[in-house]
Amino acid sequence: MNDFRFSCLHCNSTSVYMESDPRVSWEKDKILRCYICGWSLYGKDAVEDAIKKQYDAHQKLVAEEAAKEAAKKAVATLPTDWEELHIMKQESRKRQGLCAHLGCDKPPKSNSMYCSRKCCVKNAHYKERKRKENAVLRTSSKAA
Ligand SMILES: [Zn+2]
Ligand SMILES: [Zn+2]
Numbered sequence: 001m002n003d004f005r006f007s008c009l010h011c012n013s014t015s016v017y018m019e020s021d022p023r024v025s026w027e028k029d030k031i032l033r034c035y036i037c038g039w040s041l042y043g044k045d046a047v048e049d050a051i052k053k054q055y056d057a058h059q060k061l062v063a064e065e066a067a068k069e070a071a072k073k074a075v076a077t078l079p080t081d082w083e084e085l086h087i088m089k090q091e092s093r094k095r096q097g098l099c100a101h102l103g104c105d106k107p108p109k110s111n112s113m114y115c116s117r118k119c120c121v122k123n124a125h126y127k128e129r130k131r132k133e134n135a136v137l138r139t140s141s142k143a144a
Contacts (some may be wrong), residue, residue: 004058006032006051010039018047082130090123102126 005014006010017033032041033048041047079085090100099108101119114120 004055006054008034008037008039009050010034011037011040013037082134083127086127086130 006016007014008016013034013036016032017035019031019033020029030042030044030047032047032111034040041050061107079088086102089102093100093102094108094113097107098104099106099115099119100113101115101123102117104115104122106115106119108115112120
């Protein structure tokens, strides 16, 4: 992916070669020519400029592609399932020393994730409701 090949500014072909013209002075001694369309670029500076510009653009593209790939992977590793998400939220509450029922700010009992039986039941009800909601969503998206 990171291999850079200069391509013709005219036809985009990579069949571009570099040659020297013995008739011009050494500091202008570079010519880019395209086999395909006959496009040519004269002069050392112009040639080096064109190559550098295209190389930079290529590097930027490579970096962007890599960033996009990384972002895609990051999204792919995020839980999409609400139940997984719910467990993650509960885990983080546990780490903060909070009752695992979302929305309760009391500390949990030492032998439980919850501060009380009430919160445990509330959480169970919440999960049941979400499960039903999701079942409805799934069937309606299937119908659509
Ligand atoms: Zn060309
Ligand atoms: Zn609670």
